[in-house]
Amino acid sequence: MSTSESKTITVIGSGLIGRSWAMVFASGGYRVKIYDNQPGQAAKAMTEIRKQLEELEEACMLRGELTAAQQLALLSSYEDLAQALEGSFFVQEAVFEQLDVKQSVFQEIERHVGKDIILSSSTSCLVPSSVFSKVQIPSRCLVSHPVNPPYYVKLVELVPHPETSATVMDTSHALMTKVGQAPVCLKKEIDGFALNRVQAAIIAESWRLVQDGVISVKDIDLVMSEGLGMRYAFIGPMETMHLNAPEGLEDYMKRYGEGIRRVLTSFGPVPDFFGEGAKNIIKEMCKLIPSDQQHLSARKERRDQLLMHLAKLKKDH
Numbered sequence: 001m002s003t004s005e006s007k008t009i010t011v012i013g014s015g016l017i018g019r020s021w022a023m024v025f026a027s028g029g030y031r032v033k034i035y036d037n038q039p040g041q042a043a044k045a046m047t048e049i050r051k052q053l054e055e056l057e058e059a060c061m062l063r064g065e066l067t068a069a070q071q072l073a074l075l076s077s078y079e080d081l082a083q084a085l086e087g088s089f090f091v092q093e094a095v096f097e098q099l100d101v102k103q104s105v106f107q108e109i110e111r112h113v114g115k116d117i118i119l120s121s122s123t124s125c126l127v128p129s130s131v132f133s134k135v136q137i138p139s140r141c142l143v144s145h146p147v148n149p150p151y152y153v154k155l156v157e158l159v160p161h162p163e164t165s166a167t168v169m170d171t172s173h174a175l176m177t178k179v180g181q182a183p184v185c186l187k188k189e190i191d192g193f194a195l196n197r198v199q200a201a202i203i204a205e206s207w208r209l210v211q212d213g214v215i216s217v218k219d220i221d222l223v224m225s226e227g228l229g230m231r232y233a234f235i236g237p238m239e240t241m242h243l244n245a246p247e248g249l250e251d252y253m254k255r256y257g258e259g260i261r262r263v264l265t266s267f268g269p270v271p272d273f274f275g276e277g278a279k280n281i282i283k284e285m286c287k288l289i290p291s292d293q294q295h296l297s298a299r300k301e302r303r304d305q306l307l308m309h310l311a312k313l314k315k316d317h
């Protein structure tokens with residue numbers, strides 16, 4: 001593998017996540033070839049990326065050591081898959097979240113690449129053994145699950161197929177670290193990976209507390225944004241416990257473990273997210289933020305601005 005080859009990555013699919021991956025990899029100095037099967041889509045993505053990189057540079061929020069122009073020069077768009085894959089050592093797929101689409105995309109990719117090229121999927125909800133069930137060499141395959149927007153929220157969950165080699169996990173971890181992401185390695189695949197399992201637990205108990213008339217929608221969100229979330233942006237639940245008792249985690253469990261067990265046994269069943277009970281929760285939420293595009297877009301913009309500032313704060317500390 002020549003030096004230029006080892007610096008080239010192909011991104012398959014140029015929607016929201018594909019564009020973000022391209023920006024993240026280019027920020028780390030990699031040459032990125034963007035492919036989309038919709039005519040004109042990859043070229044459109046380039047225009048959008050150019051706009052975003054220029055805005056980020058203007059706001060002093062551009063990632064990496066290179067200027068926006070230098071990063072742009074690393075990017076190119078393709079409508080031919082074979083050309084898009086030529087010379088790449090790592091392929092990041094970001095197509096629709098449909099099992100059959102992903103399976104056939106990887107089958108097609110395998111026809112064009114050498115056997116040591118790493119194949120990585122962005123899937124949020126599909127386990128690697130399903131996504132890669134039709135590939136010839138599953139040992140080179142993994143899921144690299146980003147969090148939206150990956151440019152500011154840097155976590156990437158690396159999830160192995162049962163046959164993924166340790167070298168592929170290590171190389172992917174090193175790549176993600178080099179481009180400034182925060183990779184975590186799952187030791188085996190599981191439905192929902194780690195992030196969405198923890199998120200599902202939080203959603204379930206929040207929903208139950210509102211549905212049971214314990215707290216309002218507005219206030220349960222404050223429990224997170226003004227309470228737990230304040231420290232979780234910097235330290236996780238394990239370190240939080242370790243620091244919250246004079247002698248660390250063991251001491252914490254001696255003091256609070258029984259109480260946590262008692263509370264856990266009082267948790268209800270999986271809530272009803274769709275029926276009559278859900279209607280009131282949705283109504284209460286929409287009173288706070290109406291679900292028309294204008295209101296939602298304004299709040300999304302606010303969220304991304306705040307995440308941008310938080311990312312900067314985390315970078316500086």
Ligand SMILES: NC(=O)c1ccc[n+]([C@@H]2O[C@H](COP(=O)([O-])OP(=O)(O)OC[C@H]3O[C@@H](n4cnc5c(N)ncnc54)[C@H](O)[C@@H]3O)[C@@H](O)[C@H]2O)c1
Nearest residue numbers: 013014015016017036037038094095096097122123124148
């Ligand atoms: N949006 C999120 O918040 C988020 C977060 C993490 C992971 N993901 C995952 O990332 C993936 C992409 O999501 P997205 O939000 O960017 O979707 P999207 O709909 O914005 O983009 C998908 C792109 O893939 C292209 N595409 C579809 N089939 C293709 C094919 N056969 N070959 C090449 N290109 C093809 C489409 O033209 C489109 O441009 C999904 O698997 C999703 O689950 C999304």
